[in-house]
Amino acid sequence: MRHTIAVLVENKPGVLARISSLFRRRGFNIESLAVGTTEKESISRMTIVVSGDDKTIEQVMKQLNKLVEVIKVSDLTQDSVERELALVKVAVTPEKRSEIIEIANIFRARIVDVSRESFIVEITGDEDKINAFIDLMRQYGIKEISRTGKVSMARGKRTV
Amino acid sequence: MRGANAIIKALEMEGVRHIFGIPGGAIIEVYDALFDSEITHILTRHEQAAVHAADGYARASGKTGVAFATSGPGATNTVTGIANAYMDSSPIVVMTGQVPTALIGNDAFQEADITGITMPITKHNYLVTDATKLPEIIKEAFTIASTGRPGPVLIDLPKDVTIADIEFNYPEKIDLIGYKPKTAGHPRQIKRASELIMKSERPVILAGGGIRLSEAQEELLKLAETIPAFVVTTLMGKGAISETHPLCLGFVGMHGTKYADYALHEADLVIAVGCRFSDRTTGRVSDFAPYAKIIHIDIDPAEIGKNVRVDVPIVGDAKLVLKELVNHVQYKQRKEWEDKVNDWRRSYPLRYIKEKDKIKPQFVIEKVYELNPDAIVTTEVGQNQMWAAQYFKVKHPRQFISSGGLGTMGFGFPAAMGAQTAFPEKTVVDIAGDGSILMNIQELATCVDYHIPVKICVLNNAYLGMVRQWQELFYNERYSATRLRYEGLSFEKIAKGFGAVGMTVEKPSEVEDALKEAFEIDTPVLIDFWVEKLENVYPMVPPGAALNEVIDKEV
Ligand SMILES: Cc1ncc(C[n+]2csc(CCOP(=O)(O)OP(=O)(O)O)c2C)c(N)n1
Ligand SMILES: [Mg+2]
16 A cells, blocks of 8 residues: 655755665665755655555654654655645647646646747646646647655644 | 864763774874874774674673774775674774765775765764764764664764864763654553463563663563573574573574474463564564464564564563563463473483594584683684584673674674673684684784784584585585685694694594683684584574474484
8 A cells, every 4th residue: 555654854965865775775665755845944854655565664664763864754644635746748739729728727737838839737736636637638748747746744733 | 173183082082992993095194193092993904804893892892892994995895894783783883084075976096985885784874074073973973873772883084074173072962853762661561561471371582682782681580580481592692591591492593492493483472572583583484483472572663563473562672671571470380381391401402423533513612611611702604603502501691792684704703803802801712614714814913913812713614514504405415616625725824824823623532622722822722623524503494494393413
């Protein structure tokens, strides 16, 4: 099963390498990884999507916790808001132009770059929504996709 | 203060008395500062040996061992030593020189990315880029290496950092937000454990290296005697309880005693303390202790549930947890079980066939034990290691030093050197193989140079014996690349060439005299025992078999 794990780490050089080295060494599968700063300058937050059975996920969390620069590890698989952002460069022709704009609107995606042959569409949402959008865009010809990987936050009072 | 002087000052404040290492261009400043220090530096002849020596020093004394190496090849030579310390949770701090920060990443002369290389084999490591952080980093390194589940920490020191002028303020304490080892066990789990113990009819304690690391031998003994429960140990746990104690069944697993294997297999409760259920200990893991509930006490939460299912997990320091646990259990007689185990012990003792004109390797160990039961014993890896573990009965957890997790040939001798440095007045014996000893034989020079009177007993069977044993048993006697002996090789002459005492012993009748002589001489001695070449280690749990499928040689 896939789990979304939030990891608070000290914002120091080499931390990302340490974490990816750990995943590689122990044979854990990273599906996506997103890193950014937090409300505290000295602390970064990583959101890691990892797949495995319960025992593997337990090991992932315990092994992460052992790293000196890791401050906190939380499983956000349940009851959390998950978002991803994607930029999709899609081919446009004069005939298809308005069709693409319409689909983008339905998905609340934004067209952030316009040229004669292509649009860049920015879309945020959970993974399913982004996948659905990308699927629809395929018929027009996708030139390039860049996705951020998932970020996540627990709903309600809970904080990590 | 110069960075280099700050480093030495910090080491002095950590109470470091000995450093093992080899200098070079990138770390020359630190060595220059060391020149004026009270700290004794021991110039090993290979950096791998420096790290093993620091490791042996740590295992024998409980103090954090320290090793120095220069950048590039000096640093890469430490890798095996670091991995070895990591696998066996040994507290060491390794400091390496590095090219100046401005050159890092440029493939400068003798540049190697040692923090990158050692990331998966250190508990933590540092590349110091800001000289003002030196005191804090050194304090952190020693704290991390020696607390919680101990392990190696590496500090990489770019040359400009060692030259920079800094203010020296050594922190008393440090606070690492991401590092808070848990020490006291959870009261509810301890309670649950005690209930299982009181219900159990066939309890067995499985003690690992964690007993030594947390100095929990007294608490363990008290628990074992209170319940009472038989104690089996892992290889790393040898000496957790005196092996002469009636409750001790010796070490368990691939080459452990048959009665320890049987007892663990038949137990209805396993109380595992400070061990990690390695495959060498458990045998086929799906059939490990099939009738037992398992209580697992360990300071590292990640070890709990990693290899075997656990009924009661207790995260905490072995000493504290055992101390508390013993308060919740009472004596209960378990006559039937006691008789059964004692029966096994009588029926399946460790045994081998003595021969009049051939030296049996087991016989050499028995003699070493007989003549010097209080010696600190280190081992190399292979058959020699297993015979040493089987036939030398240790009393204390720091008396037996062996490479368990990594199984590093070449560990025993430099580790003995480290142990001897920590305890100059004790006898330190390395039980070696004719293959392993050559992997760090150059350290004879160090031992002679610094008057470190280690005694090396080479069980010379002319083979990479343990591999040969597997080839004999599982590969149709196809002895591919395991023969070692050739005409003209003389360990005696090698020893003499280094200025040590060398002896060759070819007859059983000479074994005792040679050992007596060696123990009396106050210099390093190497004795080359020409033992039976084709002797195998038994009992043996074949790879992939369960503990109760242990095989023994017909005697
Ligand atoms: C550095 C290293 N290389 C290879 C091995 C694999 N290995 C395990 S035991 C062994 C044989 C050791 O031979 P020797 O030192 O003569 O000991 P014996 O088994 O004969 O007592 C070998 C090669 C190892 N453990 N370590
Ligand atoms: Mg041999």
